[in-house]
Amino acid sequence: MIDKGQMDALFSSARKIAEMAYAPYSKFRVGAALLCEDGSVVTGVNVENRSFGLTVCAERNAIFTAVGKGYLRFKALAISTPDSVEPVGPCGACRQVISEFMPPDTPIRFAGSGESQVNTTAGEVLPFDSLHELRK
Numbered sequence: 001m002i003d004k005g006q007m008d009a010l011f012s013s014a015r016k017i018a019e020m021a022y023a024p025y026s027k028f029r030v031g032a033a034l035l036c037e038d039g040s041v042v043t044g045v046n047v048e049n050r051s052f053g054l055t056v057c058a059e060r061n062a063i064f065t066a067v068g069k070g071y072l073r074f075k076a077l078a079i080s081t082p083d084s085v086e087p088v089g090p091c092g093a094c095r096q097v098i099s100e101f102m103p104p105d106t107p108i109r110f111a112g113s114g115e116s117q118v119n120t121t122a123g124e125v126l127p128f129d130s131l132h133e134l135r136k
Helices: 004-018 060-068 092-101
Strands: 031-036 040-043 074-080 107-111 119-120
Touching: 004 031, 004 040, 004 060, 004 074, 004 107, 031 060, 040 060, 060 074, 060 092
Parallel strands: 074 107
Antiparallel strands: 031 040, 031 074, 107 119
8 A cells, every 4th residue: 555645646646747738628527546565656638529529537547557658557546637726536437447457445536626536445446346357
């Protein structure tokens, strides 16, 4: 597990990378930072397309980039939505991808630009996930 200082630093990375998001249609930027097992941090942003179905979320962008670099084990995920005052959690597709690559006890933090933040786990963002049972 990671401590509060590590999670704070990871969230800071997510907040910073959110500035690079490509969100000309929704004006809703998202940044994600993924802490890999070896201590490396891989980031991702949402990349929109005028055909919204082709848009890629920051969380999936970070996870897929990490997998492409050879990482398959992750210690934590932080998600920043600076264009919302309130925390905004991962969408359903991202929750499913998170469950593919992270054990249920993996810490996740998400927050907007306000003071409120949510500290949870992969298992709590996708409860009743049968995927891990199917792998046994």
